[in-house]
Amino acid sequence: MAEKLTPRQRLAIPPVPMREQDPLERRRNIREVPFGYSPEEAMLEASRCLLCRNKPCIEGCPVAVDIPGFIDLVSQGLFNQAAELIRKTNCLPAVCGRVCPQEEQCQAVCTVAKSHKDQAMSVQIGKLERFVADWDREHPVDGDGDRAVKPTGRKVAIIGSGPGGLTAAGDLADAGHEVTIFEALHRTGGVLVYGIPEFRLPKDIVEFEVEGLVRRGVNIVTNVAIGKSKSVDDLFAEGFDAIFIATGAGLPWFKNIPGEDSLGVYSANEYLTRANLMDAYRFGDGSDTPIMRGKTVVTFGGGNVAMDAARTALRLGADESIIVYRRSLAEMPARIEEIHHAQEEGVRFELLQDAVEIVADEAGWVTGVTCQKMALGEPDRSGRPRPVPIPGSEFVMPCSVVICAIGNGANPILTEATPAIETGKWGNIVADPVTGRTSMKGVWAGGDIVRGGATVILAMGDGRRAAESINEYLRTGVW
């Protein structure tokens, strides 16, 4: 930008859209949906930021990324510097730029959106963050990358390699501790690799971040489920001084309706794991992981997970992918962008109805779902209107695959084996909201295992705060 724009001029620039794959084409491939900004597009979008002095957007971000700071650098074309600035508080910007619910966080409070009285007019912080991270990955600068850190001689174990664990591992390695991540699966990244599909978050981005951690000295041990393979006490006995638990919310809920163990009924976790982590996309072409490819696939639920499952079904060749949700579009917990993308790709939304039974043929294969219509009643504890069944409104929706995406609970394998760690009503680990300390000395926890199904950025924030508290503990020895 040659000359400074006035705020009025900035406000007059419309948001720069990100080019995307055509919906009818992309519904049949697993490549990422948006193409990303060009440098010119990014600089134009950056010029919409008013660089507000009170910086409300920073408060909207759970890890307080210096938003106006990095956007200012983008507007000057200093992309690598912008990336460096973001990384001071957010170690996975390429991930967050893609999957953060920005419309509820940083972008929700953006002054530009407020001036236009239109949320969609906000500065596209997420898209810019994504651009910067991608640029930095594709155009690395040599230099002070490997600052030598002084080893402290202390050992920290991280359990779970999702965003919470990865963040804590990075911070603790940078502090000079010897960090080891234990992961139950054979790949690192948690939900980022087994849950969120390739078309939303390419796996090589996660891999790149993990490789970065390994270069910073983090050890990664896969195939070890703590609580089964070995216990928390075993880890202390092996010489670890502190442990951070970030095992996520990995226990799939079912609806507990008749017919749920019919052939062709999946939890979203299983469906997405087969497709993503185990390459069922490529069955017969380098992969032998089977997955049922129904002509009509019905998904229960209305969150991001349901959108991911329904859109994955299209990519696996379904003619029709239907979402059945109990409330209306307005109450859907999924991100607006995800709902919008799903609609564009032809996912059919059957709202205000709930499945009451899964119907199967004699051999046990799914043939349909019995649904019941719902009306919206009084708000429930979550503040959303309660769905009330309309008697006598049942009808059968024919289909051959059913995916249950109604939520996940806390996986009990670690906590059952570790009674010293206090858990709450839903089996979640109880941890101090500021420090992440649990009831067991030397053990911290954060992310979905504490919060229930939450978000990537909240898990990362927990990882960062726990790392700070662990540093302090290892320095002072005070619990």
Next chain:
Amino acid sequence: MSSFRIRSNDPIAPSVFRMEVEAPDIAKYRRAGQFVIVHPSGGRERIPLTIADADPVAGTITLVYQVVGRTTAEMALLPAGGDLGDVAGPLGKPTHVENFGTVVCVGGGIGVAPSHPIAQAMKSAGNRVISILGARTADLIIMEREMRLASDDVICVTDDGSYGRKGLVTDALKDLLDDPSAPVNLVVAIGPPVMMKAVSELTRPYGVKTFVSLNTVMIDGTGMCGGCRVTVGGKTKFVCVDGPEFDGHGVDFDGMMRRQRMYSADEKVSYQAFLKEHGCRLEERIRELKRG
């Protein structure tokens, strides 16, 4: 990253192989009844296999597996000295072991392999252990020597009478249950689901507690996917974390057998494609049994 070096991998019966793998942590922490999830190479399905034996000093575990499809066939071709992709574990709840009195371990076919560590553990807990080994025909009886070491008495049964007693494992078990001079306190049955179902039906009227070890399809083995679910006592259970052992009198075997067939068609496609490419090598490996 961890590597799992294969010490040995040899046929012990037609289509059945025994593999010894270096996995020091698993050898150290495993208990009877637990299993590992194996992922021989990328892009492949993960499969569960029981830890049939372990040597914590040598840091090795033993897997005994039957070649039934693509993944197990691929394992059969791995050479000693090579690596076995990923091995996760030990997983699953260990067997509930105490001094029950007299324990009968019924192993059908490849099910003898998972019975072995249980028989060992039951014996060291002070039980009198009687093992019934069943198979279709003589050369499919596996691990008889190991089972004799772990049991007070061993009864072999073959469908065609080519070895031991002729008949089904349930025939031999019934005789034990009917013997008033030696009451049976617990039955542990592991084998094909039809066999476990038949054993559970047999023991029910006698009121003899019966553990079965279920072999549902599993992919993660950590309770994350729910694919291994089965109905026990009217409740949904995840076999990988709530089991694999359950009270046989509560298991919905028919539902479980149905779910096992979910991928039959795809599995056939994978296996046929594999045989087309490597069938000769596989046959050669299986023939090594006769030579050695």
